[in-house]
Amino acid sequence: MSDPDGKYDRLPGTGRGAVTIIKLWIGPDHILQVRASSFGERYKRFYFRDIQALFICTSVRALVTRSAFGILALALVALGFVVPSEAAIVAWVAAALVSIVVVVDLLRGPTCQCFVATPVQTERLRSLGRLRTARRVMDRIRPLIEQAQLQPQSGR
Amino acid sequence: MERESDKVLRCPRCKTDWNSAASGTVDCPMCGVAYEVLVFDALNHAPVAGSSVAEAVVAGDEAGCFYHPEKKAVVPCDVCGRFLCALCDMEVGAKHFCPACLEKGRTSRSLPQVVNYRTSYPDIALTLSLVPILFWPITILTAPAAIYFGIAGWNKPPSLTGQKKRLRTVFAIVFSAMQLAGWIALIVAIFIEVFRSR
Numbered sequence: 001m002s003d004p005d006g007k008y009d010r011l012p013g014t015g016r017g018a019v020t021i022i023k024l025w026i027g028p029d030h031i032l033q034v035r036a037s038s039f040g041e042r043y044k045r046f047y048f049r050d051i052q053a054l055f056i057c058t059s060v061r062a063l064v065t066r067s068a069f070g071i072l073a074l075a076l077v078a079l080g081f082v083v084p085s086e087a088a089i090v091a092w093v094a095a096a097l098v099s100i101v102v103v104v105d106l107l108r109g110p111t112c113q114c115f116v117a118t119p120v121q122t123e124r125l126r127s128l129g130r131l132r133t134a135r136r137v138m139d140r141i142r143p144l145i146e147q148a149q150l151q152p153q154s155g156r
Numbered sequence: 157m158e159r160e161s162d163k164v165l166r167c168p169r170c171k172t173d174w175n176s177a178a179s180g181t182v183d184c185p186m187c188g189v190a191y192e193v194l195v196f197d198a199l200n201h202a203p204v205a206g207s208s209v210a211e212a213v214v215a216g217d218e219a220g221c222f223y224h225p226e227k228k229a230v231v232p233c234d235v236c237g238r239f240l241c242a243l244c245d246m247e248v249g250a251k252h253f254c255p256a257c258l259e260k261g262r263t264s265r266s267l268p269q270v271v272n273y274r275t276s277y278p279d280i281a282l283t284l285s286l287v288p289i290l291f292w293p294i295t296i297l298t299a300p301a302a303i304y305f306g307i308a309g310w311n312k313p314p315s316l317t318g319q320k321k322r323l324r325t326v327f328a329i330v331f332s333a334m335q336l337a338g339w340i341a342l343i344v345a346i347f348i349e350v351f352r353s354r
Contacts, residue, residue, distance in 0.1 A: 115168035
């Protein structure tokens with residue numbers, strides 16, 4: 001049963017809204033999406049037996065971010081050549097920091113969007129924003145969903 | 157409830173129905189987005205509108221529903237034990253509830269299976285203790301509030317995921333207490349200064 005507190009395992013991936021942090025947790029018979037703000041947590045459950053399909057598509061978010069930060073880094077490097085030496089050091093340090101952001105982003109891999117479809121809704125899983133993470137999560141939940149749907153439906 | 161026509165995949169973005177209903181790579185014909193899709197059996201067993209019809213009691217030894225005595229009971233409520241027909245059976249996870257118990261559990265928040273929001277007292281306390289630092293004069297109001305929320309939320313049900321966030325609460329209380337101590341020190345210093353100047 002999925003009800004007692006604290007019987008959830010955290011799934012990898014963190015999504016960020018304007019004032020919220022979104023994470024996925026896995027319970028015995030469902031996935032729990034937790035949207036946490038400074039005031040509380042809002043929950044959404046996706047029961048394994050109800051999940052009809054999972055979708056992953058690559059997104060261009062990383063490309064846009066990297067391009068923007070790359071251009072910024074180049075601009076800062078160029079700026080370093082036209083300003084006095086003290087200011088140039090500041091500009092190059094800033095360029096180095098921006099480059100680190102780009103490298104970290106590159107290392108985290110391509111971005112994606114994930115969706116889960118149930119009979120009543122198709123919901124985006126915002127915590128799965130990286131392809132590598134998304135595939136890892138899918139690999140983990142796929143057998144659980146298949147197993148849950150093999151069992152006979154109770155009640156009705 | 158789902159229609160028969162819904163037993164096909166649908167693009168999550170543009171909501172166009174696809175001809176395909178199999179796992180693999182699918183390019184949406186409308187928006188052109190390429191998806192990796194995992195399809196499960198539930199798609200082929202989607203409930204059809206009108207399929208959940210309670211059967212009538214036909215034999216004398218069959219139990220009737222508590223709410224509809226003429227309908228055949230299929231399951232008892234896991235809370236009150238009343239017999240329920242297919243219409244009254246509210247299935248949440250692996251449990252079955254009657255409408256009354258489900259509503260009671262939802263309003264009293266005593267059924268974790270139907271809880272969809274929980275106030276996070278540790279986060280409120282932390283926010284009240286940290287954010288007002290930027291506008292420090294209001295800490296005279298927010299510090300006591302942070303301490304109140306920290307203490308009031310100590311024994312409240314934690315996050316559904318089991319995180320109690322005790323460290324957050326302790327930090328918020330200690331930090332707010334330090335802010336209050338600062339205010340007390342300031343007020344005392346002002347009084348001493350006024351007293352000396354007389």
